[in-house]
Amino acid sequence: MFDFGRAVVITGHYGSGKTNIAVNLALDCAGKGEPVCVVDLDIVNPYFRTADFGEFFERHNIRMSAPQFANTNLDIPSLCIDMEALLDNYRVILDVGGDDSGALALGQYAALLSSRGCDMLYVVNKYRYLTHTPEEAVELLRDIERASGLKATGIVNCSNLGESTTVEDVESSRDYAEQCARAAGIPVAFTAARRDLNVSDAYPVEVYVRPFWEEK
Amino acid sequence: MERMLMKGNEALAEAAIRAGCKCFFGYPITPQTEISAYMAKRMPKVGGVFLQAESEVAAINMVYGCASSGIRCMTSSSSPGISLKGEGVSYIAGSDLPAVIVNVMRGGPGLGGIQPSQSDYWQATRALGHGDFQNIVYAPSSVQEMADYMGKAFDMADKYRMPALILADGLLGQMMEPVVFEDKEIKMSDASGKPWATNGHGNKRPHNIINSLYLQADELEQYNVERFKRYEKVKEELPELESYLCDDAEIVVAAYGSVARLAKAAVEQARAEGIKAGLARPITLYPYPEKELKAACKTAKKVLVTEMSMGQMVDDVKLALECRLPVEFFGRTGGVVPKPSEILAKIKTMKGAE
Known part of the structure; x- marks a missing residue:
């Protein structure tokens, strides 16, 4: 299903499902024996982020690179990531912060990523209020592209309503994803749906970002 | 919808x-x-x-x-x-x-x-x-x-x-x-x-004044x-409180906001283990739902207050219950989120100490 570049950049609106997609893709790569590194480039979100998965990644032989002070009380978005070295040694999956403000952090790596072969996936969720129409979703994509200096190469349809998502919710989002793709001039890379929903022709994902009252 | x-x-x-x-x-x-x-x-x-x-x-x-x-x-x-x-x-x-x-x-x-x-x-x-x-x-x-x-x-x-x-x-x-x-x-x-x-009074009414300064003591007192x-x-x-499994509860957990979600998980687990636990969740903190809390604790022998603080709601619970029931506290603070299992452990300790 995937034939992505050395770097796979995951962008999208806040809460579209970026982090969960990044975790699933990384697990797939690691499962095939490919050296993979997840880079948490989120300098915006204080909670519910890739850096929460440190131990989990270690168990699955996935390298993680996160902002120095992620998940601490220090509100400083400091990035000191040797991207070049990571690209030499790993398939790099970048989980970018929400919206164009989060994508700004990506800009400094744009030229390097492009030169090494990069796919930027734009994650959309029909059930997110501010990206409810394809026009709104593409408007945000353009903002992200402007801020990051990278062009998206595919749409990931991750339309979901959290725990209560039904097969029907996913199926009725396909048309929305196609419209987003058409308006953006890029293909739908895949539709993602929770594994237990058994949606045909969808990339099955486990939900690793859990409600806070569930203990790990 | x-x-x-x-x-x-x-x-x-x-x-x-x-x-x-x-x-x-x-x-x-x-x-x-x-x-x-x-x-x-x-x-x-x-x-x-x-x-x-x-x-x-x-x-x-x-x-x-x-x-x-x-x-x-x-x-x-x-x-x-x-x-x-x-x-x-x-x-x-x-x-x-x-x-x-x-x-x-x-x-x-x-x-x-x-x-x-x-x-x-x-x-x-x-x-x-x-x-x-x-x-x-x-x-x-x-x-x-x-x-x-x-x-x-x-x-x-x-x-x-x-x-x-x-x-x-x-x-x-x-x-x-x-x-x-x-x-x-x-x-x-x-x-x-x-x-x-x-x-804008549009010359149709006397002009309105918005003010909180009253230099005459008796005038200020009157406003207060x-x-x-x-x-x-x-x-x-206005008082509002949600009670959950309180009808026959021996231990009522009082919690509000996000912690009520954690407490609910703990209460459900306690019930699964045969402890009659319930959850009383104040929705209005002012006015405090005193009558509603008292009603929720009708069959309770003990009350556990749980918060992400050092126990700031404890006094309001005691006042609402007129100090007729023992009120204990479990909380985490400084940004640490309590685990449902920690709340459950406290419920069990309270049950065991009866």
Whole structure:
């Protein structure tokens, strides 16, 4: 299903499902024996982020690179990531912060990523209020592209309503994803749906970002 | 019913817009910044005003001015920023103006941390500012309630001419859940029905004055006494509490906001292990649902208060129960979120000690 570049950049609106997609893709790569590194480039979100998965990644032989002070009380978005070295040694999956403000952090790596072969996936969720129409979703994509200096190469349809998502919710989002793709001039890379929903022709994902009252 | 997946902070902002909030004055601070960011995007599209002030103090004083004109308006912040707004809130209360303030709490005191907490309970219910006054406090516990109680906060602030506070925390602000909005369209809101508003007398009525300065002691006393008569009505009409599995409960856990979600998981686990546990969740923190809590503890032998603080709600529980039941406390603070298993362990200890 995937034939992505050395770097796979995951962008999208806040809460579209970026982090969960990044975790699933990384697990797939690691499962095939490919050296993979997840880079948490989120300098915006204080909670519910890739850096929460440190131990989990270690168990699955996935390298993680996160902002120095992620998940601490220090509100400083400091990035000191040797991207070049990571690209030499790993398939790099970048989980970018929400919206164009989060994508700004990506800009400094744009030229390097492009030169090494990069796919930027734009994650959309029909059930997110501010990206409810394809026009709104593409408007945000353009903002992200402007801020990051990278062009998206595919749409990931991750339309979901959290725990209560039904097969029907996913199926009725396909048309929305196609419209987003058409308006953006890029293909739908895949539709993602929770594994237990058994949606045909969808990339099955486990939900690793859990409600806070569930203990790990 | 169309469901949307939203962050708590976004749901608050959208619900405010639909409730007819026309002006938002804010200043960014983690973990409530999404409210500002959302308002910045949405307000211009719906003909409202989003203004990032130069400070929290400025923002609350803009609310003071805007509320004076009878327009629905609000501000939001997180703990340290709310302290800064204290003076303005007191002026708003002293001028009998409706306004909505949101506090998405983080760890304190001082600059504290950016992780979730409930350590502003005392501030919210006792002294959001100086002087003899109270403000309504709603404590939602889900993203859906963030939306529902925002609209209610505006309605009740208008009805009783007093500030209303939404007391949330970082977890509620940042978490995502499906939400359905009660108001399908944006409610019309203007100064009609607010004869006190300073929105232009048009030479048709005497001019209105919004003021909290009264240099004659007996005059100031009279205003304070009248205000507290209004609070008696508020105490009769507004208290809300949700009780869960309390009908035969021997141990009742009292918790509000996000911690009530954790406590619920602990209560369910306790029931599965044969312990008669229940959950009493105050939704209004002022007025405190005293009668409702007492009713929820009808069969209780012990009460456990659990919070993300050092135990700020404990006194209110004891007062509501007139100190007739033993009240114990379990909490985490500084941004640490209690685990349901920790709450369960405390319930078991209390059960065992009977």
